[in-house]
Amino acid sequence: MDIEKFKLRNNKATYYKVKKDLSVMYIEPSFVYEMIYFDNTDLLEKELKDVFIEKDKKIKRISHLDKDVIEDRLFRSLVNKDKYHTLELANEMYLRDKKNLFDILYKLSLISSDENKLIKTYLFELMDIKYGYNPYILKNLIVYFIKSTNSYIDFNDKKSLEFFESNVTNLYKLIYEKQNSRVEKYNLQKLDLKANKKMTEVKEYIYICLNKMK
Numbered sequence: 001m002d003i004e005k006f007k008l009r010n011n012k013a014t015y016y017k018v019k020k021d022l023s024v025m026y027i028e029p030s031f032v033y034e035m036i037y038f039d040n041t042d043l044l045e046k047e048l049k050d051v052f053i054e055k056d057k058k059i060k061r062i063s064h065l066d067k068d069v070i071e072d073r074l075f076r077s078l079v080n081k082d083k084y085h086t087l088e089l090a091n092e093m094y095l096r097d098k099k100n101l102f103d104i105l106y107k108l109s110l111i112s113s114d115e116n117k118l119i120k121t122y123l124f125e126l127m128d129i130k131y132g133y134n135p136y137i138l139k140n141l142i143v144y145f146i147k148s149t150n151s152y153i154d155f156n157d158k159k160s161l162e163f164f165e166s167n168v169t170n171l172y173k174l175i176y177e178k179q180n181s182r183v184e185k186y187n188l189q190k191l192d193l194k195a196n197k198k199m200t201e202v203k204e205y206i207y208i209c210l211n212k213m214k
Helices: 032-037 041-048 067-080 086-110 115-131 135-147 158-165 170-177 180-185 201-212
Strands: 016-018 024-026
Touching: 032 041, 032 115, 032 135, 032 201, 041 201, 067 086, 067 135, 086 115, 086 135, 086 180, 115 135, 115 170, 115 201, 170 201
Parallel strands: none
Antiparallel strands: 016 024
């Protein structure tokens, strides 16, 4: 399948909604590119029903900034969900130091209580290996980071930690276990995951595909 066909049709308008009764509805990320990667036309069509068509906008280079400055600003922009600068910073970091970009994305993903950040980051890495540099695939990941809610695992609160460990999907658990070296590298507490959360159809399919890749 031609990835370029979907470069403007891969993001959802939002990834959470706060209702009038103050309940929060969390919306699953778009897995358009991932379904192209795993070659599932049926699920791709389902994913396309929930995305909107964007205007094409060139990502500006910021090559005048030092790499250390970009790294620092990118980290803060992702944490602060800065919709104006994050993509340019991530794109520049990718082009200058891709390894550092992945470190930043994985660090924030591994402490996030939103399992989708780690899932999307890992799948982005797989697609990057296959397709190489593609600013639209990078944009899809960054948009999810800045449009989804920011919530983090409280490693110091035992009850909160146990709740998170018991409420993840098998897909998250599988990907998390692939990141043992990063957990150690970043000096993070290792999670004891139970994987009791039901997976969506798309996640179930990705889980099956990743298991076959072992």
